[in-house]
Amino acid sequence: MASPPPTLPISNQQGAQSQPPIATPAFRMFISRLSSSIREGFSQRRPWSEVVDRSSFSRPDSLSDAFSRIRKNLPYFKVNYVATVSLVLALSLLTHPFSLLVLLGLLGAWMFLYLFRPSDQPLVIFGRTFSDRETLLALVVTTIVVVFMTSVGSLLTSALMIGVGIVCVHGAFKVPDDLFLDDQEPASTGLLSFLGGSATSAASAVAGRV
Template identity: 25%
Template sequence: METPEVHIDVSGNMETPPDTKSGFNLSSFTNFSTRIPSLWELLRLSRQNIRPWSEFLQTSNFKTVANVSRLTNRIIRNLAYFQSNYLFVFLGLIVYCLLTSPLILIVLGAVFYACYKIKQNSTPVAFFSKQLNTNQQCIAVGVASVPVLYLAGAGAVMFWVLGASFFVISLHAAFYNIDAIVTEDTETFLSETV
């Protein structure tokens, strides 16, 4: 048996792709921040969804739970219902720590002032034959401030804030009886968001 010859024409002009430099591109890293909502926008949205503080702190609604499955359900529902309030509890603990740690407050003030002056001047700086724009300069100031913040005790403050927030928020979420305030309308809203 003879196999038939197959002839495929592959002639033509081929262009080589342009040479792309591999490695880390700092400009793509700074463009990442445009996709993240700003802190002020996040706080504005949280303020719109905040529950009344009188409802949040109502002591008559603090009750124990009969079993663990109901406790888990209660914690999840409280976290969904009071998430903006919990965010402001966390921010309040951060402000408390900053006011009681003046050295950290001074370092953060200096960093924000340096970034403000960099943004105000808006002149690129040459660093190792690379031009740094204002965003990259602010990132460099932030990175340079990390060792100073560490020496000022910011690591301990950060873990204290995280621990205290976790303790206070989980205590409130575990003992606050959400069933006392949730109606049929808010129940359907909670089931949609969770």
């Protein structure tokens, strides 16, 4: 009796082709740098008990004295100040869910459709293929409309102004006591360095596609 023919292995080509385009090395590197920079940045924060120590607050003698305190306190409490502004932005967005969803959708569109989409995979929507220039133009126009022509832009501006105002008031009334000289660190480390690095990386990605 003849034995049945051996079963040939069938590769799942459809599963390989359905791999999401966002799973690219550039995106994984971005997430890795983001997480490591956040951890490093928060490790450099000052104790919040020191930030809100009431015994070290006093009214500045003059406007120049206030600016001098702000200039000294900014590099010392930089991570705490960034966290404060971020908290104000987060609270503002959480109280306006529609604006939060719009911003998340806009961020997702930039990431999925342009920044981390492989250049060898054209964007096809409703059977029409869009070039990188057309995609970039559409995203830029959408961003301008969302930020400058809706309530989202005014919400972000108001939250940033409140956050910066809190930072300036704290920096003006907080007596430095030369603490900023004890442990000076380069301004381009940790969380702040990632902000500059990510902006440079995004600009490079856009310049490379145009």
